[in-house]
Amino acid sequence: MENQQRDFQLDEIEKNKPSQEDRILSMLQLSAWVCGTSFLKEYMPTYSQRIAGLRKKGYDIKSEKCDNLQHTHSGNVAQYKWNDYNGWCNYETWNVALWINNDEQLYKFAKKCGTFKKFIELIYTHYWSHVFAENFSLKIVEIDKIRLRFDVITMDGVSFKDNAINKKEMESMFQEIYGG
Ligand SMILES: [Zn+2]
Numbered sequence: 001m002e003n004q005q006r007d008f009q010l011d012e013i014e015k016n017k018p019s020q021e022d023r024i025l026s027m028l029q030l031s032a033w034v035c036g037t038s039f040l041k042e043y044m045p046t047y048s049q050r051i052a053g054l055r056k057k058g059y060d061i062k063s064e065k066c067d068n069l070q071h072t073h074s075g076n077v078a079q080y081k082w083n084d085y086n087g088w089c090n091y092e093t094w095n096v097a098l099w100i101n102n103d104e105q106l107y108k109f110a111k112k113c114g115t116f117k118k119f120i121e122l123i124y125t126h127y128w129s130h131v132f133a134e135n136f137s138l139k140i141v142e143i144d145k146i147r148l149r150f151d152v153i154t155m156d157g158v159s160f161k162d163n164a165i166n167k168k169e170m171e172s173m174f175q176e177i178y179g180g
Helices: 002-016 020-030 036-041 047-056 091-102 104-113 116-123 126-135 167-179
Strands: 061-065 078-082 138-144 149-154
Touching: 020 036, 020 047, 020 078, 036 047, 036 078, 047 061, 091 104, 091 149, 091 167, 104 116, 104 126, 104 167, 116 126, 116 167, 126 138, 126 149
Parallel strands: none
Antiparallel strands: 061 078, 138 149
């Protein structure tokens, strides 16, 4: 019985532990360039796979050969830098979030939608997107007039459907908008 309880507690601790990706991000947030060996020191031997995973999710993480003369490693060890935009994972996510938060009408509309998914569905509805373009800070670009294909972009030219937009970050922003 006691053992079971302890196992349960360990499971809970395991579940609430920050993931390796979270830990990598917080290390990257603390300094401009982080040497790969720093992740090894934090017991993350598979850090390069984790970083590849983060890049896939849209995190703008640059890498180059570490040339820190104070480092004792030899050979090709990379160092990494996360180009975060005020805490957003990349430029595209930051830009779309910026426009939604700064246009009063767009913000109100986002609040009504509740989720980013719903928001995207609606602004890409042909009729509504044209109504929105007249009233909100967004632009419609015709891609194919005959087939009525179009894209919706911010005033800075970022598509609301850009693959680089981090869905997780957008959905938590929408949760905050919805709750606030
Ligand atoms: Zn180094």
